[in-house]
Amino acid sequence: MPSTVRVVILDTGTRRGLADSAYNERRAACERTADEFRVKALRDISLAEFENRASDLDETTRKRVRHVITENERTVRAAESLRCGDVKTFGQLMVESHFSLRDDFEVSSPALDAMVEIARSQPGCLGARMTGAGFGGCAVALVDAQVAQSFAQNVAEQYRRQTGHEPAVYISRARDGAEIVAEE
Secondary structure, X not given: OOOOEEEEEEEOOOOOOOOHHHHHHHHHHXXXXXXXXXXXXXXXXXXXXXXXXXXXXXXXXXXXXXXXXXXXXXXXXXXXXXHOOOHHHHHHHHHHHHHHHHHOOOOOOHHHHHXXXXXXXXXXXXXXXXXXXXXXXXXXXXXXXXXXXXXXXXHHHHHHHHHOOOOEEEEEOOOOOOOOOOOO
């Protein structure tokens, strides 16, 4: 992740409640569909293959499966954009991911949607999405490092005003992951 950006964690101050069963239902529907398509996992189905057989699925299952397949494709594109240092594309993929989680997988919440929209409206925000299992919790935003502090303050104020919830906002700088260090 380039040093010119920050990852900002945006805790909505809301929790999932009884949403575990709803998430498990989505997972089970995806596993059943993988079995019906005779593949180990939905990652083994291309978008073209899915579209050819999508009419065989009920609307709800079709939306859930479409999310998983397109999210896998977005993840591959996101990794490539980071390898190339293209944070603009990475940010746009974050937004597309949020829309898919909201509209197809249906695991967002009014608080998460408000947080993401407020974040996206701020100067210097390259992208934002919910994170985790959904139905509450946190969103993340990719933000220009030069405005990260004012971004955090503005998002917190606007979110508090709009929802009445007390958010927590954390600015982080992404670093390289763990690696093996050769012994001398």
